[in-house]
Amino acid sequence: MGPSKKELPRLVEALPAFPPSVCRILKLTSDINCPPREIVRVLDQDPPLARQLLRLINSPHCGLAEPVQSIRQAVVIVGINTIKNLALTVAPIEMLGRDSDRTPFLEGQLSHAFAVGLIARQLARRLGLPERETSDFFIAGLLHDYGKIVLHRLFPTRHNKALALAIKKQLPLHKAERELFKLDHLGVGALLAEKWGLSPHCARAMGGHHLPDDPDSDSPLPDCVHAANIIAKTVGLGVSGNPRTKTALPESVARRLGGTLTELTGSLGEIPAEMHKVQLFLNAWNATPADSA
């Protein structure tokens, strides 16, 4: 069953804890002189992430003569640079929950979230923001639909009905969710942002990415996530679960971002290649037994 208003506190209680590793890894690796031990410490404090990294390093593809048992041992064998660069891709995947209860919807969500994160960061770069600030755009894009993932995990039957209803009636998914839950993924996203103490801009990206048109906002972050969401759907990167795709950006958003939907879509650069890499990681992950770490 879905949450009623009375059930909201229980829902909030059941929400996942914020996985901070990805933010810390992005910040640390933006400094080329970052001490290796700091990266290893982040991994030490996140055993599931460390396990996934070891799983990839110990995969048959990698071909190590002896399996490595710990991140520290892995750093000695394959080097800190390999560990750091693997973590940059693996940490965001882990953040979105690469667990055993994945469904085709969650797989599609993961790709969609990644695409929106990468595109939002690209839009920030296009605006000329300093590189150190662009990781926030990546994170906000990654998290923008987290409410959907939570609803799907906690109430899989009902959320599948919402997905089917959206397709049947050609409704935006958040409207279909409201018919069945009295709450949509935007509302859950807002609860999450509050529980995790995220910045107001990130909260707006999670709780209001369908209505970002806030001329008073002093950050382009909500605009970038809003536009990235539409671009990802337009070019078919991942599956959002939403049957309807906007064909244009709100005029004010296009003005603030300096381009129409077509123009911004044409400036994606390396993103399709990045997405291909994410898919290769997921394939490698799926092909590697869980106990190989």
Place this chain on the structure above:
Amino acid sequence: MKIKFWGVRGSIATPGPTTLRHGGNTTCIEVRTDANALIILDAGTGMHPLALSLFPELPITAHLFITHTHWDHIQGLPFFIPNFIPGNSLKIFGAFDPIAQRDIREVLTGQLQYCYFPVREAELKARIEYHTLRERQTVQVADATVTNLLMNHPVLNYGYRIDCNGKSVVFTGDHEHLTNIYEPEDPEYAEYAEYIEQRNQAIVAFMRGVDVLIADTSYLVSDYPAKKGWGHGTFDGNIALARQAGVKRLYFTHHEPTRADDALERVCQEALARHPFEAGDPECLLTREGLTVEI
């Protein structure tokens, strides 16, 4: 076995009047087994003059072992002329790239994309095979065996050992001596030191008693603090390693591109003076383009 150096410069090709004696081409080493099978270690820009020298022998079968796929170790590959002539055969061996999740074929064919090079892989006339190697996998090449060990560089880098009728050579590819990432007061220091010790033992065993060790010697001890983590070795570190492994002859290679011949010879002499020769020590020499060594 015969070894010939076609490229000994590190990082970037460095032609010009100050590098005439040691040469400006990047890493490429030809090894001939006793049965005259052709093994090539790395495909830096030195691979082009090597290719020209092979014309009298065509058609050829070459076995190319790539230590790692940084530019200075692969840039000569598209210019390996036998690839354009039917009847030749090139067997390429190298490591998987876990960051890009690509095998050696996918990594190297990326180099032949149209925006980088006008001839696509499908248009090459030679027979080309790719073999992604596991660590310590042994490959038989005629009367020689080639095995590998992961060294320490900011990408997976295999050092290769070739054994042929009782003679042996090891090429490190690019390799930085392992150092502890922790401070002595850190609780993790001892555990990390133990992992380093185990790895150093594996590296020493890999090159134990070889006739020739060819080692990445980009830096001076005085350069090193500013270049720590870049994945390259020092004169002093390699002398110590060769002594420990009982190597008979040590060749310093991957010369720092900004170091002119005069300076290179001077810093080598200074390093040797810091480590006076003792009985059983390896003979220590600088590589230069065109140098041929028979063992």
